[in-house]
């Protein structure tokens with residue numbers, strides 16, 4: 027390896043050999059022949075390093091997991107966070123017992139050998155999938171006779187990786203959703219330029235399909251933009267008092283034509299008192315529109331949609347407003363319920379497409395409600411319809427009035 031001296035090699039080799047030896051000893055491979063070493067390996071931390079208590083107190087103050095080893099790879103100190111990564115950590119024992127990840131063991135070996143900090147990423151499957159980065163830093167305490175130490179610190183990369191995965195999935199899904207109607211459009215354009223050039227009947231038919239596909243693309247882009255706008259503002263709590271009954275009326279009025287087309291009656295039952303929440307009016311309208319539209323599209327077979335606006339209580343006992351949209355259609359199987367608000371998740375993709383769906387509606391509803399400090403709850407029994415409830419905290423002005 028470039029830059030390494032023969033001395034480095036010797037030191038590294040002996041460090042690795044000591045580590046391997048300790049490992050074998052602990053695993054019992056040579057327990058009888060090396061009983062003296064076993065005792066040494068299990069020595070308490072204070073015996074390993076005179077400053078062990080101080081070192082442990084210092085790393086206890088760190089936010090990330092940290093472990094300190096002596097030159098022979100035995101654990102001198104560790105903090106509570108380190109236990110969540112390596113539950114088997116014991117003072118005085120070889121680190122190899124608790125840190126079994128090959129990449130990490132290798133990095134410790136390299137740090138000991140080259141006397142240079144090492145960075146390594148590794149992945150653990152048990153108990154759950156987690157990604158970490160570890161920094162392995164050789165430390166040479168000045169004038170310290172007890173010898174060099176190795177400091178290991180860890181960062182949990184799992185949340186970052188999950189976001190990266192989600193972003194990649196999202197881009198793949200969004201491109202796929204856009205590519206399908208785009209391919210249809212291109213196909214029809216080609217047909218109209220070629221074989222169907224002079225066929226007026228075919229042209230009218232194709233133009234109709236092309237319009238549907240283009241509308242679908244526009245709707246998808248519209249939903250994507252709305253989602254990203256809501257996410258951008260997620261940290262800004264809306265502050266305008268908005269009364270809910272007029273919103274329900276506006277949404278129902280706007281969807282009357284669709285209800286008539288589908289042969290569905292919409293019944294509205296609202297609390298007599300005004301319910302006021304702090305909200306972004308347009309976002310609430312958009313969210314409720316999605317729920318009512320879904321009920322009309324997917325639950326049309328039930329011929330009836332009930333919308334109720336009522337006062338309720340959060341799980342913590344705080345007052346909230348609830349808007350429930352209930353349909354009496356085919357309902358949703360329980361295994362789908364937890365995933366319905368994921369972007370692009372659909373129970374039946376072709377059914378959703380046939381209804382002009384984008385698979386983003388419920389994700390949008392969830393994000394709108396999160397931003398308003400509320401939540402979406404979904405109840406459904408297969409064959410008996412579905413109920414989607416928007417829970418919104420009542421504004422403090424409303425609370426004062428109620429009191």
Ligand code: ADP
Pocket residue numbers: 316320321324325353355356357358366371372373374378379382383384385386387388389412
């Ligand atoms: P889409 O654009 O596909 O309607 P949504 O996010 O609004 O996307 O809904 C996701 C999926 O949830 C739908 O594709 C559909 O399978 C299911 N769904 C939503 N509302 C209902 C409902 N009222 N009854 C049955 N299934 C529903």
